[in-house]
Amino acid sequence: MSMARRVVMREVGEPEVMHLEGVELEAPGEHEVRVRQTAIGFNYIDVYQRQGKYPLPLPSGLGHEAAGVVEAVGSAVSGFAPGDRVAYMNAGIGAYADVRNVAADRLVPVPGGLSDEQAAAVLFKGLTAQYLLRRTHRVQAGQTVLVHAAAGGVGQILCRWAKALGATVLATAGSPAKCELARRAGADVAVDYSRPDWVRRLLEANGHRKADVVYDSVGRDTFEHSLDCAAPFGLVVLYGAASGPVPPFDTELLNRKGCLYLTRPSVFPHNANPATLRANAAELFEAIARGWVQAEVSQRFALDEVVAMHRAAQSRATQGAVVLVP
Template sequence: MNPSVMTRRVIQLDAFGGADVLQLREEPIAPPAEGEVQLRQVAMGFNYIDIYQRSGKYPLPLPTGLGHEAAGVVESVGHGVTDFQVGDRVIYMNAGVGAYADRRNVDATKLARIPDGIDEIMAVAVFFKAMTAEYLLHRTYPVKAGDIVLVHAAAGGVGQILSRWAKGLGACVIGTAGSDEKCRIAREAGCDHAINYSQEGWVERVIAASEGRKAHVVYDSVGRHTFLGSLDCARKFGTVVVFGAASGPAPSIDPELLNKKGCLFLTRPSVFPHNADAAAFRANADAVFQALRKGWIKPSVSARFPLDKVADAHAMAERRQNAGSIVILP
């Protein structure tokens, strides 16, 4: 390869499957096009959607890159870019797949600045997850003081942020997790009660924790294992939010069941439509960084993997060995 040509290291896959389909390649990278910036990426985030896309559960056109978020430093800017300059520290999570790379050209409208006092690794450890929590807590169901909130997988990356942020908003937070150790982590993350959903009778224990009042909103990222129980944990006119499927897709139901369970509201939202507009994305990012400064979000990094060991990061997550975020470093 011509030594004068700028290159990058990037993870790509040509087929769906296990973690072994992830391939590290070196390839040329062009200068940024009009409206783009070129980033030297300092840290990349890992999210469970990466596994869904790698495995083909959420299929992508092949061949493809992987990864949705990264933080880095602007190295060059394309024509027409006025919002950023060389040396700016920035972050993104909605620029399309391909974040698993040490350099990347990104549409400038997809970037937000990282405030002073927050380093790139800590920012990327929470950003995608916190942006998920932001829309769940403020738009899918606007949580207010006095609400009872049920968070499944409360020891996970999103779960910890949801729990602590909801607590900061004045809610009573009930968390569930898949082991007693993870229940301990959920309590440390702000849950008033933490219940092991791998044990029989977890629904009854959730209801008892709310003194029979049940939850105003249930945030369910587990899916198949918890979904039907989630319907039983929501109060009359309550909201059940399915935003993931860690244990498999939630079972299909007859809509009449929602009526029988108490005229429930059921929704399956996504972070990306809530951040499709540049102004909205940057305002939501500001809300995340403000919550970080208030201590409502506390970065928790379970593990760091170099780019050439990204398959090990996927394997750890699939074994559910991480309680908190996984960060990938170039």
């Protein structure tokens, strides 16, 4: 038995519902690995879960993603040994901790060129971009792609990777400074969607050509505009709800806006199977090695600053990838 520090919430609500507590950690089970975590990835889903928008049984830990060093392995584990550097993004809730037991088949080895912080910054968000760009819609050279919240963690990765695939990248973000970040991440056009009339300005800047695929993680505030930005027979991918869920709507709208397709996917089923997770991670690490994806940390918070981190994220004061450092 050893001690762990982990974030626990007993009720949903504002960031203050999260508390850092000391708990006893059992030896890893036969198929588990104990990971001493050196970096924990923040993802916006952590906010939805803390707020109760995606309900969790309480009390609950929080967090989906971390990287660190193997400290001990269960009796049936092969392929990992103490000292190995590993990361995970789909091993059950509870990544906000300094040490944790994780099912061995949920782990991927961290490649030599990546630091632990970079791995925790990029695995969840990069695997999200991987399925969005390669599976939900296979982006081809010459296509036009629209990315909302393009200065965010997933947003910047989508811009850079879509650009590397040969797409024209249109982007939106919530301020001029964030639009500049989106441009630096590869966007050909970036407009501030906090200002009115952004759809007209965006399409004008692209010669009135609409997008073959729209990646919308903002939800309520952008959804109808996303339909206006999609080309006839185009695909709208609703993959988040940072501004709130999209209210029920008449599906006839998809017809009126140009026989559009709509999907609402998630990263977890795309990485549920251990072999698929490893294959997807290999594709992501290859994209990083080619410079198509940057594994950059924009902001760091200590584990005991978790409340401040969530405040910053929900008030839109973050950009790029944010990590917690135990």
